[in-house]
Amino acid sequence: MPTADLVLAGAKVRTLDPDRPYATSVAVRDGLIAAVGDETDVRDWCGPGTEVVHLGGAHLVPGLVDAHSHPVWGLDMATGTDLSGVTDLAGLRAALADAARTDGWVTGFGLDHNAFEGRPVHRDLIEDVLDGTPAFLRLYDGHSALATGPALVAAGVHGPRGFAQRSEVVCDASARPTGHLVEHAAMGLVAEVAPRPSYAARRARLVELLSAMAATGLTGAHVMDAGDPELIGSVAAEMVLPVRLRFAPWCMPGADRTALDELVAVQGRGGRHWRTGGVKFFMDGTVEGGTAWLEHADCHGQGTDAFWPDPQAYAAAVRHLHAAGVRTATHAIGDAAVRHVLDVVEGLGPGGRGAHRVEHIETVPDELLPRFARLGVAASMQPPHTAYTRADGTDEWSRRLGPGRAGRAWRLRDLRDAGAVVALGSDWPIAHYDARAVLATARAPRGAASARAGLTGLEALEGCTSHAALAAGESDATGRIAPGLRADLTALGLDPVTAPPDEVAQAPVRLTVTGGHVVHREE
Numbered sequence: 001m002p003t004a005d006l007v008l009a010g011a012k013v014r015t016l017d018p019d020r021p022y023a024t025s026v027a028v029r030d031g032l033i034a035a036v037g038d039e040t041d042v043r044d045w046c047g048p049g050t051e052v053v054h055l056g057g058a059h060l061v062p063g064l065v066d067a068h069s070h071p072v073w074g075l076d077m078a079t080g081t082d083l084s085g086v087t088d089l090a091g092l093r094a095a096l097a098d099a100a101r102t103d104g105w106v107t108g109f110g111l112d113h114n115a116f117e118g119r120p121v122h123r124d125l126i127e128d129v130l131d132g133t134p135a136f137l138r139l140y141d142g143h144s145a146l147a148t149g150p151a152l153v154a155a156g157v158h159g160p161r162g163f164a165q166r167s168e169v170v171c172d173a174s175a176r177p178t179g180h181l182v183e184h185a186a187m188g189l190v191a192e193v194a195p196r197p198s199y200a201a202r203r204a205r206l207v208e209l210l211s212a213m214a215a216t217g218l219t220g221a222h223v224m225d226a227g228d229p230e231l232i233g234s235v236a237a238e239m240v241l242p243v244r245l246r247f248a249p250w251c252m253p254g255a256d257r258t259a260l261d262e263l264v265a266v267q268g269r270g271g272r273h274w275r276t277g278g279v280k281f282f283m284d285g286t287v288e289g290g291t292a293w294l295e296h297a298d299c300h301g302q303g304t305d306a307f308w309p310d311p312q313a314y315a316a317a318v319r320h321l322h323a324a325g326v327r328t329a330t331h332a333i334g335d336a337a338v339r340h341v342l343d344v345v346e347g348l349g350p351g352g353r354g355a356h357r358v359e360h361i362e363t364v365p366d367e368l369l370p371r372f373a374r375l376g377v378a379a380s381m382q383p384p385h386t387a388y389t390r391a392d393g394t395d396e397w398s399r400r401l402g403p404g405r406a407g408r409a410w411r412l413r414d415l416r417d418a419g420a421v422v423a424l425g426s427d428w429p430i431a432h433y434d435a436r437a438v439l440a441t442a443r444a445p446r447g448a449a450s451a452r453a454g455l456t457g458l459e460a461l462e463g464c465t466s467h468a469a470l471a472a473g474e475s476d477a478t479g480r481i482a483p484g485l486r487a488d489l490t491a492l493g494l495d496p497v498t499a500p501p502d503e504v505a506q507a508p509v510r511l512t513v514t515g516g517h518v519v520h521r522e523e
């Protein structure tokens with residue numbers, strides 16, 4: 001073989017390739033894996049220009065992928081004051097009183113529904129500490145926000161609004177907005193007038209973020225939004241993106257023929273380490289926000305509506321994209337939402353196998369489990385989200401669902417046992433992007449999901465590698481360490497399969513290689 005650009009030697013290599021499960025050295029050329037072998041092979045691979053990295057016994061695995069992330073959209077979502085540490089109303093009021101003002105506004109993100117201690121989300125609870133400052137606070141789930149009176153006035157929101165999607169400007173009995181904005185369209189009314197970071201600031205934060213992601217071992221992310229092609233394209237032209245990004249733009253209710261054809265047209269567009277691949281749908285919202293689509297209402301009588309007011313219009317859009325060869329990913333948290341997506345894929349016939357996926361799947365009954373494998377629908381799940389629930393059922397997610405449905409929380413292991421592809425992710429900025437935390441919580445889920453068995457160490461690793469590749473339809477190009485596949489590789493200080501989950505969460509990341517480029521090296 002021609003000499004390698006990069007050789008990783010002295011490693012314990014776990015390839016996930018059945019033809020050669022273990023090795024000690026890997027050769028890389030032109031961004032691809034050129035050879036997999038032992039120390040005796042290394043000399044043959046090296047020429048004058050070869051960089052050799054001795055890994056000193058580190059554990060080399062296929063590059064870790066976050067199968068659900070928002071690294072670009074999240075730059076706007078996660079702006080202002082970080083409210084993720086706020087646990088109660090007194091804490092929220094104190095944080096807002098001290099919050100920095102930007103262009104005369106207070107913006108915040110990461111606010112947990114539990115901070116309202118069971119009360120309805122309402123601007124009356126916070127306005128007196130803000131002294132008339134407009135404020136726009138995003139709740140942690142990314143599906144609702146709280147705006148104060150001056151912020152609503154700035155956006156021209158004075159009462160109820162109608163939307164093509166299931167979205168609401170929540171109003172009291174006298175049609176006065178409470179400030180609670182539910183789902184994307186309503187949130188967008190105020191987000192549009194709230195201060196937004198400059199292009200230069202977003203660009204700098206993106207580079208910083210992707211580097212920080214690579215430092216946790218990530219080499220790729222399935223981005224569940226359109227991102228910002230102009231921003232990504234300009235950054236990717238100047239530097240090696242440390243994390244390979246695959247974007248799935250949204251198809252929202254009301255999308256007409258032209259909008260669908262545009263989604264088809266953008267497929268495959270991209271540059272080095274980024275590409276548009278797939279389309280993202282929402283079938284519902286979130287349990288905490290009362291917008292999950294459930295077979296039976298939650299304890300507040302909410303959760304019986306789909307995000308698409310006409311679920312058959314969703315089916316028609318999926319059929320249109322499927323016929324054009326486009327892969328779809330649908331956000332479906334509640335049991336009715338998951339069932340509807342499976343029904344729609346079933347309606348596509350055998351050609352639907354292996355081409356579509358469901359995101360989140362937070363509570364499902366037994367009868368839906370085998371349908372994933374039977375229909376070839378990938379399950380994309382975010383085990384770190386289990387930490388927003390509590391094992392004693394006192395959190396908003398568990399209270400709304402009640403013990404029966406809360407007892408069927410995040411059935412990662414049951415889906416794997418039923419033969420499904422289970423890809424894993426963080427949904428950053430909803431949870432931290434750290435790939436090691438994803439691996440650890442997949443094996444030891446928290447809160448409402450803690451009573452059930454988690455994934456095995458191998459299944460968790462597969463969720464971030466080979467199963468992520470299957471979910472994206474890329475298993476012939478990535479997800480294992482084998483000749484001809486992308487040189488996306490992660491070296492850890494311990495074996496992520498056999499080390500206990502709490503140690504995996506702290507694993508030293510020795511080296512991250514994306515497309516043959518060393519993008520992170522332990523100091």
Ligand SMILES: [Zn+2]
Binds near residue numbers: 068069070224427
């Ligand atoms: Zn998401």
